Amino acid sequence: MTRLSYDRYCEEILTQTDLLREALRHGDLTAKTPTCPDWTLAQLALHVSSAQRGVEKIVRDRVKEFTVPTDETAGTAGAEAFDADSLDAHLAEGARQLVETLREAGPETEVWTFGAEQTAAFWARRMTLETVMHRADVFAAVGAEYTVDAVLAADCLDEWLEIVTSPQAIAYRPAYGELAGPGRTLHLHATDTDPELNAEWFIDARRTPVTWRNTHEKAAVAVRGPMTAVLRVMYRRSSVDDGGVEVLGDREVLDAWLERASF
Structure with a gap:
């Protein structure tokens, strides 16, 4: 699947951060986030800004x-010091600075x-999709x-599969090395997208290394639904x-994958 342009990623960092900021204005910053239960809304927002x-x-x-x-809570300390206005300003400024720097660097x-990709382009994409997915957490809270442009959502799934099957990620999170097993094949199918987007994925996890491709292919288990719904379930x-x-098919194969493929 074709990636977005560098300029589009830069624009989306700002757009997705603005959407996240707007949702935060309607939430209790001290409340726990259902999809990230170790964090309050303020901590989640601070995590996003700290990453950026x-x-x-x-x-x-x-x-x-x-x-x-190695600290899984890195970037969330001090969230209690922010009120709604200061947290909003912190998010806006962090996103603005990141995009300015990315544009200057190229x-x-x-x-x-x-x-494997050691360039600023990697980070433009990563920070876009990081913000897209944590926006889901804020919207749920x-x-x-929560909806996502189909092209962005498909890119999220592409990147997620690239990461959980990469040697670098497996070395950091050994559970990814346990994704493979006998008979483990998965087919993901977004049912509401333009056919030209080719929003289907076949994951071959029968052996290591796990591989995947954008194609329609029979698998042990298939997950079908709207693009945003497939994205949310697989994440x-x-x-x-x-x-x-x-x-459709062997639910145990899907459960085994989801148990190990958290990101």
């Missing part, structure tokens, strides 16, 4: 080596990333209807039973 600001520094300083933090600038933002998707 951390990437901005990597790109601005042309960082070439980096140690991945897509080919070499920087450290946790993937405030009871808002574990909705339950399989209540997420608005149809599951």
